[in-house]
Amino acid sequence: MNKALLAAATALALALPLAAQEAPKGYPSPAEIIAAAPKGDWVAIPAEDLLVMTLAPDSEANPRIVVIQLMPAPFSQGWVHNIRLLARSGWYDGISVNRVQDNYVTQWGDPNYDNPEATGEPKPLPQGLKVMGEAEYLASLTLIKGSEETMTSPAGLRASADPYGSSLHALGWQLAGRDMKLWPVHCYGMVGVGRNYSPDTGSGAELYTVIGHAPRQLDRNIALVGRVIEGMEHLSSLPRGKGELGFYAADEADKRTPILSVRVASDLPAPDQPRLEYLSTESQAFETYAEAIANRRDPFFITPAGGADICNIRVPVRRVAD
Amino acid sequence: MNKALLAAATALALALPLAAQEAPKGYPSPAEIIAAAPKGDWVAIPAEDLLVMTLAPDSEANPRIVVIQLMPAPFSQGWVHNIRLLARSGWYDGISVNRVQDNYVTQWGDPNYDNPEATGEPKPLPQGLKVMGEAEYLASLTLIKGSEETMTSPAGLRASADPYGSSLHALGWQLAGRDMKLWPVHCYGMVGVGRNYSPDTGSGAELYTVIGHAPRQLDRNIALVGRVIEGMEHLSSLPRGKGELGFYAADEADKRTPILSVRVASDLPAPDQPRLEYLSTESQAFETYAEAIANRRDPFFITPAGGADICNIRVPVRRVAD
Secondary structure, eight states: OOHHHHHHHHHHTOOOOSSOSOOOSOSOOHHHHHHHSOGGGEEEOOGGGEEEEEEOOOTTOOOEEEEEEEOOTTSSHHHHHHHHHHHHTTTTTTOEEEEEETTTEEEEEOTTSSOTTOOSOOOOOOTTOOOOOGGGGSOSOBBOTTSSOOBSSSOOOEEESSSSSOEEEETTEEEEEETTEEEEOOOTTEEEEOOOSTTOOOOSSSEEEEOSSOOGGGTTTSOEEEEEEEOHHHHHTSOOOOSGGGBOOGGGGGGSEEEEEEEEGGGSOGGGSOOEEEEOTTSHHHHHHHHHHHTOOSTTOSSOOSOOOTTTSOOOEEEOOO | OOHHHHHHHHHHTOOOOSSOSOOOSOSOOHHHHHHHSOGGGEEEOOGGGEEEEEEOOOTTOOOEEEEEEEOOTTSSHHHHHHHHHHHHTTTTTTOEEEEEETTTEEEEEOTTSSOTTOOSOOOOOOTTOOOOOGGGGSOSOBBOTTSSOOBSSSOOOEEEOSSSSOEEEETTEEEEEETTEEEEOOOTTEEEEOOOSTTOOOOSSSEEEEOSSOOGGGTTTSOEEEEEEEOTHHHHTSOOOOSGGGBOOGGGGGGSEEEEEEEEGGGSOGGGSOOEEEEOTTSHHHHHHHHHHHTOOSTTOSSOOSOOOTTTSOOOEEEOOO
């Protein structure tokens, strides 16, 4: 396996041999299928859909940049509107990572907002934030059962048979569906909106990402707004908080990682805008890739699983080649 | 929610509100169900089944202790034999964590064994290690279809309907089954045996734990031998490796975390032996807990999931109260 493929596989966190000896020949791995996908199967991610979050450098002065892809319509638009507004107003600048709960979430926001370890007053929010309803936790899409057309709009929905009754991909996102409804799924690296008890649905000022096994119970109970597509390790490897719910306790407030800035990529000078693309979930290459994950036959594997859950079938994302 | 319950919930990494305001009244949470379980529903874990792994202290001189529960019969016995032998021979003392791949595994062992970044010769293994066959990736248990008795031995198998065709618990472990066979499942925190390409099955000298979403493709392809039940955060929050497969690269060998010692708890002086117990997967309390995870109705939740995957239903483990 060559280094380029290994790097791609590492970035995508696919299954790989647990040691690094030379691989025998065999069926292609998911990473090899991705690498061989035609250029035309990749979809550019608009700079307007990318957030660039700059954390304070680490203890060795290495930069820590996290890139988040915001969901396009028809997913979570009200919250995504709020997040762009919060970013553009500079509200996120100077907040921090306040909570890291193992096998659950890393959460960032105002350290004085609903934090049992707060020491000051919450930061005022900007004007113009939308208040969303709980019905919006579902995508504004409907499955049409028994029809050739699987969604009202837009076309193209990839279904797989394994868990959740049905596991689905469309428009570059991991979805679940039941009773004619679709919703985005809490998988590793997905970004959601912290909220208080119902009927609060959160504004987008408090955000979290999943750092463990998919917490299925949060689906349809909280808004998902995007996913971390670069720099996830800067959020997943932070020290876990010892306070309630994994918040950093009063005596470890120095562990809060400062967030220096959050920018919508389209507001950055062109050379600073990350240029990224995802493998179309409607492409033949994606179909081949998903099938290979469900039934690994590349050299390390001896027994294909015969299925994969929706969170195992991540949507490949990469830098656009120059 | 009181602090004891919060602590229990945090330790178990259950779903919890994303903010810490006072909860309204409602159905009990999984953590509350666990806290209310009768004392008789808890099963003591034998000290012979516990490994105490002491990592070098962290950068602030805090101790880092990881406790691993080894699987009892009928799961993975040959490898577990090897692991006790390796621990008792002192072979593990002085090895290190050499690989941390985001959303996949943290792996420890001899830094010169099958490591693309090796700088020396591998450490010789002790005599007496068993060589296991690939058939042993399956448990030595058989499902008896359509019978009152669900396993040949021992009795007691809790089935849930959701993913994997069937998701199962028995004897305190998370299992999957198909075609009359059972196998343990790669969930977050499970410990497995690194191996090379087939027909190698690994000795137990190289071990890893899952630090992300369940890598289903590894099930039935690699041996599982236990799970981390305390100190998981010391393995999951380590810096990710920049080398191939997440190994620490040659210029970051200083990131390898030294493992000072690994002891079978029964070899420690009695006061130093961790005393732990798990909630019987055959108990009514476990049944209630598992159902509550599949259908959260405690105050934060508005839409019960209607199912849970096997890795969401973790087996509760706690310290024995004095």
